[in-house]
Amino acid sequence: MMKQKKKNRLVQKLIGIVTIFIFGFMSQAYAQMDYKKYCNSRFNFCVLYPVTFGVGPSPDNNDGRKFYDREGFSMTASGMYNVLENSLKKEMKSQEEAFDTVTYRRMKDNWFVLSGYSGKDILYIKTYIAHDTLYHLYIRYPESLKKEYNAIVSKIAKSFKPR
Numbered sequence: 001m002m003k004q005k006k007k008n009r010l011v012q013k014l015i016g017i018v019t020i021f022i023f024g025f026m027s028q029a030y031a032q033m034d035y036k037k038y039c040n041s042r043f044n045f046c047v048l049y050p051v052t053f054g055v056g057p058s059p060d061n062n063d064g065r066k067f068y069d070r071e072g073f074s075m076t077a078s079g080m081y082n083v084l085e086n087s088l089k090k091e092m093k094s095q096e097e098a099f100d101t102v103t104y105r106r107m108k109d110n111w112f113v114l115s116g117y118s119g120k121d122i123l124y125i126k127t128y129i130a131h132d133t134l135y136h137l138y139i140r141y142p143e144s145l146k147k148e149y150n151a152i153v154s155k156i157a158k159s160f161k162p163r
Contacts, residue, residue: 043079048159073141082134130162
């Protein structure tokens, strides 16, 4: 009986070590993947996206693009004229409606970030107001893949900005 318990503990430790190794390797692989740059000529902004992601068709009004993978990650980068002349605070309040729970918020001079949950997904929104334009980055992915996507989201978010 005692030998069986020791054996079970050893097996559990090995499974734990293998799991940590696999997730660490996957996170590192995601962090080191190659990226392409998408630039929007109509609203004059750019954003990086992993080369392995699919790219949606360009909409007729050329306001942005959608990017996605097969694991449930989706991203939309777009621009629109600020015809209602929303302030940054008003726009942030409006975007909060997309969340069930906001876990992070940050505002600077001409941009804000919101992050949190919508259902079982993580939702990340970054918005700039500049040049009478709203620039939006929406990222959504399954919470279960948070570790794998953290490096990707960080790189994409840092790259997204109006020119």
